[in-house]
Amino acid sequence: MELNPLEFGFGLAASFAAGACIGSFLNVCIYRWPLGMSTNDPKRSRCFNCKQEIPWYDNLPIISWFLLGGKCRQCGASFSIRYSMVELLNALLFLHIFWTFGLTAATAVYFLWAAMQVVGSFIDIDHTIIPDRITLTGTILFPLLVIVLNLSGHSESLVVSDWRDALFGAAFASGFIYLIRFLGTIAFGREAMGLGDVKLMAMNGALLGWWRSLFVIMGLGPALALLVVGVAWVISRKKMEKFAEIPFGPYLCLGSYVALFWANSILEWWLGLDPGSTAHLDSLWRRVLGW
Ligand SMILES: [Zn+2]
Incomplete structure (x- = not known):
């Protein structure tokens, strides 16, 4: 409108x-x-x-x-x-x-999502846990919202507007971070990441689509975490082990927010692509699978 x-x-x-x-x-x-x-x-x-x-x-x-x-x-x-x-x-x-x-449906959906990211992040900072009542609710709610908006013709304003891409995004994001967690646990001999992070990315993946989720898990999340931990280390001069227990959830939330709004521009800038040329990436998996 x-x-x-x-x-x-x-x-x-x-x-x-x-x-x-x-x-x-x-x-x-x-x-x-x-x-x-x-x-x-x-x-x-x-x-x-x-x-x-x-x-x-x-x-x-x-x-x-x-x-x-x-x-x-x-x-x-x-x-x-x-x-x-x-x-x-x-x-x-x-x-x-x-x-x-x-004044679009996307604004309402992202208001709700952002508020849930804020609550999840600060509870994670305080208690190193993201409650199921946020992540599981979001994992059910957001794919459902995209499906309803898409099928009723109101999803155009969303970053990921096709319900198939939203469902694939949720599955891909949670599956991928679960794999990272699995490999990390083998490599470090202890739980590398909480299951809360897996559920968080299932919820966020539905709005981010598969490739922005990949970008968050492999790029923005770790980069933001390193940046904040590095700055905190320089300021406080505490031992590095002090920071090993810092929850990853807030960085995934922050990274997801950045990715939702700017992942396309960042990728186009990084690879020197024309503006708008990353628009087809969300549905790339469908063409690969021939759907
Ligand atoms: Zn008082």
Whole structure:
């Protein structure tokens, strides 16, 4: 749907605001889900120190932390800036998705997907586990969404718009990372990667297609992990073993996001191809198999 500049500007502002508010809910999921707590009960957030309920005007997404100087109004206990940063991150992701896809089905699908990547990443950072309620839900939900949108003629805006390519992407991505995990476990004599990463790539593969998933698993994921670990090592000067236990999930999520938006441009730039010439790659496997 074509939007005039005013409508587009309103859409961007609404996406940012919605992203911030949903980010606030994501913080609740990140904190409560691994502890087996309900996101509904207690309804309002409480200060972890004085147990006072935090009133709505002190619980505004992104800005309240700054207004209160990062402290509880009642007892003065310090709150982590991470809550605000998660809200800001989700707001910026929503803004960027709307900027790219406008008022389309793709925007709705990628909003949902990005929010799930944020929750999965931060739970993985805190607990080195990505809950099944994210990955298994996504593995069922996203192929189903692509099938429904494709068969009803609304999937054109998606990066991978053909349901066969989505299903193949999910199967390929999870199969490939399972193989890497299997080989890594033999090579290192211990579990090289969690099964959570396998399920995560099944979910992401449905939206990325097969070759972007390959790009994430073999290229962007490890490259981002090395970059962050390298920078952290230079800054902290801690022993390298300290970083061996760092979860891979957040890098797969970040790599998947980069791949979804820029894999085609990166590949064309890298191989010096004409713009748009990588468009047929998603369905390449069908021609190889003669489907
Ligand atoms: Zn307090």
